Amino acid sequence: xxxxxxxxxxxxxxxxxxxxxxxxxxxxxxxxxxxxxxxxxxxxxxxxxxxxxxxxxxxxxxxxxxxxxxxxxxxxxxxxxxxxxxxxxxxxxxxxxxxxxxxxxxxxxxxx
Numbered sequence: 423x424x425x426x427x428x429x430x431x432x433x434x435x436x437x438x439x440x441x442x443x444x445x446x447x448x449x450x451x452x453x454x455x456x457x458x459x460x461x462x463x464x465x466x467x468x469x470x471x472x473x474x475x476x477x478x479x480x481x482x483x484x485x486x487x488x489x490x491x492x493x494x495x496x497x498x499x500x501x502x503x504x505x506x507x508x509x510x511x512x513x514x515x516x517x518x519x520x521x522x523x524x525x526x527x528x529x530x531x532x533x534x
Contacts, residue, residue, distance in 0.1 A: 449478045
C-alpha cells in the first residue's frame with residue numbers, strides 16, 4: 423500500500439485541526455505541496471476573518487505548528503491561565519460583540 427502512511431498522516435492532521443477549530447484546505451497561493459489552515463466556520467475562532475489563512479506550509483510544517491498550539495493550550499491549562507470553558511466564553515463574547523456591531527449598523531441604515 424504505497425502512500426498509506428501519508429493518507430493516515432493527513433487524516434490525523436485533519437482531526438487535530440478540527441479539535442482546535444481549524445480546517446485544512448489548499449492554499450490560495452501557488453506553492454507546491456502546501457496546505458493552508460483556516461477557521462472551520464464563522465462561529466469557530468470568531469476573532470479571525472473567515473477566509474484568513476492562519477497557516478500555509480507543508481504537512482511536516484503543519485504538524486509542528488499544530489503541536490505548538492496544542493502545547494500552548496496545555497500549558498495555559500496547566501498554569502490555570504485558561505481552559506476550554508474560558509476560551510469558549512471569550513469566543514462567545516466576541517461573537518456577541520460582532521452581532522451587536524452588525525445590529526447597530528443596520529439600525530443606523532434604517533434611520534437614514
